[in-house]
Amino acid sequence: MSESRTIVITGGTKGLGRAAADAFLAKGDRVWILSRTTPAATGATPHPRLRHLVADVRHRDQLDTAVATIRLESPQLDVWINNAGFGKPVPFHDGDNALWDDMFAVNFWGTVHGTRAALGALRRPGGVIINIASVVGFMAPRGHSAYATAKAAVIALTRANAVEFAAAGIRVNAIAPGPLDTEGFRAAGGDPEKRAQTIPTKKMITPAEIAAACVFLAEPISSLTGQTLVIDGGSQAVGCYA
Ligand SMILES: NC(=O)c1ccc[n+]([C@@H]2O[C@H](COP(=O)([O-])OP(=O)(O)OC[C@H]3O[C@@H](n4cnc5c(N)ncnc54)[C@H](OP(=O)(O)O)[C@@H]3O)[C@@H](O)[C@H]2O)c1
Secondary structure, eight states: OOSOOEEEEETOSSHHHHHHHHHHHHTTOEEEEEESSOHHHHTOOOOTTEEEEEOOTTOHHHHHHHHHHHHHHOSSBSEEEEOOOOOOOOOGGGOOHHHHHHHIIIIIHHHHHHHHHHHTTBOTTTOEEEEEOOGGGTSOOTTOHHHHHHHHHHHHHHHHHHHHHGGGTOEEEEEEEOOBOSHHHHHTTOOHHHHHTTSTTSSOBOHHHHHHHHHHHTSOOTTOOSOEEEESTTHHHHTOOO
């Protein structure tokens, strides 16, 4: 695609989402990021082709409103990335459903809401949905039942939506990253230096690496759909996710 595309990224003010925004901006695309707080609050660098709207993915109506606003400038969307999410360990036996509810509200329902809000606006054929899952959706680190289950659901949803939207020419793929050194990772108690030693490549995965994969999945490869690309420094291959 040579002309400027319209890309929407949920949770794009920092971490992986912001890295993905930067990667698409570098390609000359227009990027809209959605989050609960403004980029100014996170100190993110502004860009003339980067726009921000406040929208919480837990609320479908907020995403519908955001899409309506975006369509005033860009009637058709090219790429929608369901990135907003978080992981947090919680012992299964705690019996407290509140964290499970929030984990699913953001990671799973946020993906469902994002996809539903985007669907009517995505280019047909040629629209692309990218869901950010996690390698934890395939593996089972201790204490991560809620996150693992929510991300496994995102991976299953990716396959199901890919089949459902294929006739419309909309592709749906996911990326399952291993541990990324982001605010989200540290907020969940992660120690990047320690964590890196458990990965075969002995380094944390970088947000820029996942962003590059987003750019790749957005390329017009019309038969590439329903896949989840694992980018984890070989952790899944060696069967170890400490
Ligand atoms: N970090 C890792 O090790 C890792 C590994 C595998 C997968 N992932 C996945 O990668 C994605 C990004 O993670 P990250 O580490 O970059 O996270 P992060 O640094 O915590 O950034 C999260 C982004 O999502 C936004 N956000 C959070 N809740 C939201 C909501 N309810 N509605 C809208 N926006 C929301 C945040 O902005 P506001 O706070 O302003 O809303 C922020 O822009 C997540 O889906 C995560 O599960 C992360």
